[in-house]
Amino acid sequence: MNLLLFIGRRLLFIAPQLLGIVLVSFMLVKSIPGDPAVLMLGPTATPEAIASLRNSLGLDYSLPVQFWIYLQHLALGDLGTSWQTTRPVLEDLLQRFPATLELVTLGLLTAVVIGISLGLASAFNRHGVLARIADFYGLGAGSLPDFWLALVLIFVFYTLLQWVPAPLGRIDIAVIPPNPITGFLTVDCLLTGNWEALRSALGHLLLPVMTLGLINAGPILKMTQSTMEKILQSDFSHYQVLCGIPHRMVVRHALHNALPSVVTIISVLYGYLIGGAVLVEIVFSWGGAGQYAVQGVLNSDLYPVLGFVLFSAIFSLFVYLFVDIIYFTIDPRIGH
Amino acid sequence: MHAPVAPGLLPGRAAALKITGLRVEFPTITGQSKVVVRDLDLAIGAGEIVGLVGESGAGKTTLTRSILNLTPTPGRIAAGSVCFGGLDLLRLPERDLQRMRGRDLSVVVPNPRGELNPLLTVGKQIVNIARVHLNLDGKAAQVVALDMLRAVQIPDPERRMKAYPHELSGGMAQRVVIAIALVCSPRFIISDDATSGLDVTVQAQILALLRQLVRERDSAMLFITRDVGIAAHFCDRVAVIYQGEIMELAPCEALFLSPRHPYTAMLLAAFSHNPRLRRGWSGPDTAPRQDGTQPGCVYAGRCPRAQPLCVGSKPVLGEVTPGHWARCYFPLETA
Numbered sequence: 001m002n003l004l005l006f007i008g009r010r011l012l013f014i015a016p017q018l019l020g021i022v023l024v025s026f027m028l029v030k031s032i033p034g035d036p037a038v039l040m041l042g043p044t045a046t047p048e049a050i051a052s053l054r055n056s057l058g059l060d061y062s063l064p065v066q067f068w069i070y071l072q073h074l075a076l077g078d079l080g081t082s083w084q085t086t087r088p089v090l091e092d093l094l095q096r097f098p099a100t101l102e103l104v105t106l107g108l109l110t111a112v113v114i115g116i117s118l119g120l121a122s123a124f125n126r127h128g129v130l131a132r133i134a135d136f137y138g139l140g141a142g143s144l145p146d147f148w149l150a151l152v153l154i155f156v157f158y159t160l161l162q163w164v165p166a167p168l169g170r171i172d173i174a175v176i177p178p179n180p181i182t183g184f185l186t187v188d189c190l191l192t193g194n195w196e197a198l199r200s201a202l203g204h205l206l207l208p209v210m211t212l213g214l215i216n217a218g219p220i221l222k223m224t225q226s227t228m229e230k231i232l233q234s235d236f237s238h239y240q241v242l243c244g245i246p247h248r249m250v251v252r253h254a255l256h257n258a259l260p261s262v263v264t265i266i267s268v269l270y271g272y273l274i275g276g277a278v279l280v281e282i283v284f285s286w287g288g289a290g291q292y293a294v295q296g297v298l299n300s301d302l303y304p305v306l307g308f309v310l311f312s313a314i315f316s317l318f319v320y321l322f323v324d325i326i327y328f329t330i331d332p333r334i335g336h
Numbered sequence: 337m338h339a340p341v342a343p344g345l346l347p348g349r350a351a352a353l354k355i356t357g358l359r360v361e362f363p364t365i366t367g368q369s370k371v372v373v374r375d376l377d378l379a380i381g382a383g384e385i386v387g388l389v390g391e392s393g394a395g396k397t398t399l400t401r402s403i404l405n406l407t408p409t410p411g412r413i414a415a416g417s418v419c420f421g422g423l424d425l426l427r428l429p430e431r432d433l434q435r436m437r438g439r440d441l442s443v444v445v446p447n448p449r450g451e452l453n454p455l456l457t458v459g460k461q462i463v464n465i466a467r468v469h470l471n472l473d474g475k476a477a478q479v480v481a482l483d484m485l486r487a488v489q490i491p492d493p494e495r496r497m498k499a500y501p502h503e504l505s506g507g508m509a510q511r512v513v514i515a516i517a518l519v520c521s522p523r524f525i526i527s528d529d530a531t532s533g534l535d536v537t538v539q540a541q542i543l544a545l546l547r548q549l550v551r552e553r554d555s556a557m558l559f560i561t562r563d564v565g566i567a568a569h570f571c572d573r574v575a576v577i578y579q580g581e582i583m584e585l586a587p588c589e590a591l592f593l594s595p596r597h598p599y600t601a602m603l604l605a606a607f608s609h610n611p612r613l614r615r616g617w618s619g620p621d622t623a624p625r626q627d628g629t630q631p632g633c634v635y636a637g638r639c640p641r642a643q644p645l646c647v648g649s650k651p652v653l654g655e656v657t658p659g660h661w662a663r664c665y666f667p668l669e670t671a
Contacts, residue, residue, distance in 0.1 A: 235450045236451050236452060238451075239445055239451040242437060242443050243437060243443075244437030245464065246434060253453055253455075253456070257454070331454075332502075
């Protein structure tokens, strides 16, 4: 009951939060120098043509009025049109956002598996070999740029070993992808039983997922390690040792207490990676949402950028809501 | 250096736990090690409550942890043995010792709300101990835990089983910690300043309860406290510890009615309501701390009765009258 109340209260706040985010990002995007009308018509356009295009795009109005018009369209589910793709932004994003989400989710899962297991192993035996590896790894992962690692992986596994397909998109051009149901290629392949496409999709996912996983395992590992260390040095862990609780169980209880911090860093990474994985997307020609937004920023294509911000804001808000629910179920002190 | 006979038991008692020549050192930056517990001998009989009194930093907590071979880092046990049930705890493999902690030897800790796992109900925490040490299944452990909560006189024990540590008062949490310490009916219990955070009435209740439970189960107990008054009411014998050495050890009444060591007299005077006594004996600890390398008595720098002999060589813990031991060349005749 408490939990439902808690979720209800959080959902109430989501609408004003989103409005604030849209307002701020609208103003920020509008302040980027560059006139879309000039860019759209090219260098040979006449001033009259530019003026009439500006008029038809609504760029003549004052900023508050432009914002108001945008909100009205938003309320009807119209996120505007991208002049680059000449398609509705909503359609573009519904196609690209799942691509990014699939990549980032699998990458993050890999990072969680690597980070938490190494972090736990090193907390379990502070002087063991795994603890040394973990220290070294944490340092390395924190200092490597992701696109560089992506290039190295491509060089080794594609150029040299030829174990994986070429880093061009999500699936082989020769393979017919399944009709989009969820937009997540792997899920759609599973749903339609299209094993050939699944194989190809997984092959294309392997390297970018590895890149994101290996890099982002660093912060998760560090957080797990330091939190576990702190908790294992805390009074209640010492007390459990004093009570003769086996080491394995002491570590398990410490992990339970460390989970909120670890979940926090994972959720922060998740929200960040939606846009932050853009360099990896570019290296693998992924065609994801991050790439789409960056193109928009570079070409004064306002609506894709706003649409992307809106999508990732909604996504982040739900991730944080989910995290709060996890806290709520882990820690009896919250919300009572 | 040692007393010829280990500071003994009351006549006719078998030792439940016997500490011999225990020495605990902490490394310092200078490379020398600081001795925190120095050549300590102490035997505690079955069914006996021995008090250990001393000011902060005297080595009380280090001693408790060292008995369980859990010396706080970076300290290490340099010498000595702790005999318990025919075994030397300091030479036992960690795995065997872990099974004995909490089952045969247990500790009642102070500040229990910080020592309990905040994410588990107290019932679950007691059940865990019962399951680990008594090999009970979940249901049987549940019954044992509930009985134990009843034994420590927690009101409404069924409901408290489901309570989290933050939902308990200090006194209630202290009872839970006692329940955890006693659930396996250990033969030896260390109470480490267990009631220091509680107000006086609750303290009295908890102590009465603790004594009753110890007597019922014929367990031995080392009762560590800073409060001389509590020790006087609670213990059979009392040891006074100063800078890691036992200064005086005597049956409770003898120690409080006729202390033999000047330090004991000073401690008693500090707790006294008699202003003349307090002025005569107490004073701030201005003497430099010794690191154990000086030859004399560790208390010599602070002692109002110190003689050249006290600075030059270390007194042994000697039997002044039967059962009454003091580490002093010039023990007091009467207080």
